[in-house]
Amino acid sequence: MKIAIIGTRGYPYVYGGFETMVRELSERLVKKDVEVHVYCQKNLFNPRPPQVNGVHLHYLPTIKGKSVNQIIHCFLSVIHATFSSADVIFVVNLAAGPMGWIPKLTGKKTIINVDGLEWLRPKWKGLGGMYFYFAAKMAVRLFDRIITDAEAMRKIYLEEFHTDSKVIAYGAPPFKPAGEELIERFRLNKGEYYLIVGRLIPDNNADLIIKGFLNSKSTKKLVVVGDVPYADVFAEGLKSLQNERLIFPGYVTDQQELAALYQNSFAYIHGHKYGGTNPAMLKAMSNKCAILALDTVFNREMLSDGEFGLFFGERENSVATCLQLLEEHPDQLETLRSKVSSGLTDKYNWDHVADNYYETIKALIRPSK
Numbered sequence: 001m002k003i004a005i006i007g008t009r010g011y012p013y014v015y016g017g018f019e020t021m022v023r024e025l026s027e028r029l030v031k032k033d034v035e036v037h038v039y040c041q042k043n044l045f046n047p048r049p050p051q052v053n054g055v056h057l058h059y060l061p062t063i064k065g066k067s068v069n070q071i072i073h074c075f076l077s078v079i080h081a082t083f084s085s086a087d088v089i090f091v092v093n094l095a096a097g098p099m100g101w102i103p104k105l106t107g108k109k110t111i112i113n114v115d116g117l118e119w120l121r122p123k124w125k126g127l128g129g130m131y132f133y134f135a136a137k138m139a140v141r142l143f144d145r146i147i148t149d150a151e152a153m154r155k156i157y158l159e160e161f162h163t164d165s166k167v168i169a170y171g172a173p174p175f176k177p178a179g180e181e182l183i184e185r186f187r188l189n190k191g192e193y194y195l196i197v198g199r200l201i202p203d204n205n206a207d208l209i210i211k212g213f214l215n216s217k218s219t220k221k222l223v224v225v226g227d228v229p230y231a232d233v234f235a236e237g238l239k240s241l242q243n244e245r246l247i248f249p250g251y252v253t254d255q256q257e258l259a260a261l262y263q264n265s266f267a268y269i270h271g272h273k274y275g276g277t278n279p280a281m282l283k284a285m286s287n288k289c290a291i292l293a294l295d296t297v298f299n300r301e302m303l304s305d306g307e308f309g310l311f312f313g314e315r316e317n318s319v320a321t322c323l324q325l326l327e328e329h330p331d332q333l334e335t336l337r338s339k340v341s342s343g344l345t346d347k348y349n350w351d352h353v354a355d356n357y358y359e360t361i362k363a364l365i366r367p368s369k
Helices: 017-031 069-082 094-106 127-142 151-161 180-186 206-214 233-239 255-263 279-286 297-302 316-328 330-343 350-365
Strands: 002-006 035-041 055-060 088-091 109-113 145-148 193-197 221-225 246-250 267-270 291-294 310-312
Touching (some): 002 069, 017 035, 017 055, 035 069, 055 069, 069 088, 088 350, 094 127, 127 151, 145 151, 151 297, 180 255, 193 206, 193 255, 193 279, 206 221, 206 246, 221 255, 267 279, 279 297, 291 316, 310 316, 316 330
Parallel strands (some): 002 035, 035 055, 088 109, 109 145, 193 221, 193 267, 221 246, 267 291, 291 310
């Protein structure tokens, strides 16, 4: 079996959730004797080896700009893969939804992971939002298999587009103890800070959490890990607020340092709104954090309706109130920390995830009679 994977920045480059998924999935599929081809954004790689860890790599150009670079790269990649020897084309970017007709020219089988509710994200307001809604409508019509990463997302696609999908979640990293000394360079002490991890974009609600935190009576610090890889007014506005209580370390690429930040935090605060299964939340669960999350159907699914975390409303005063309750009841935090990792069932295991994708690919190529 040969599979072409399209829609990320490439392999083994790791920037976000989909890049991590491609890495974890590709390496496991190679071990199952699948020939894996990953399409990479040429400008991000130097050198450009044709193969890494048994994964075949193709470097295609794109243009700079957050709005169109993925669309252009997906388009070029889909055309290249359509006329390649791949049996299945797997797209992990909804922007390519309208491109699903192209592989039909050569009879290729297709899969798309539609990710989150892209058309609702503030960064794609206006024409961008309209395009992504159109892309979702086209994806469910043109691709052979639709993948969603949460039951809540599956229900939304059933209601909005009258199309069922296969739910394959995202994998969680294994727990690896990280020493308290790893947070010293950030001038932090164990249990004396809250943690946010994610891109500095409006729908992750770092601004809401920051305002709620600053309006609370908490004497702890708030550490906001993450950034955006482009000039952005929203992100720069947040970073300009930095002071002795509000810390922006930017990207933390050392995974042991990042694990230490999770493990030594007082609590992890999750404001992501429009995604399904979220990688940052899975890391918080794996690292045994007490979790405070925005009240959404996706976060409720991951935290089992409050069994593995607490929720706040989309209001600054709700954030402030929840922080006060957490600090007044440290015993509740210890209870959450002690059981949160038990929420990481097989559904969130990378081997299980890879097995599900393997069976999906195999069924497309060799359908049962």
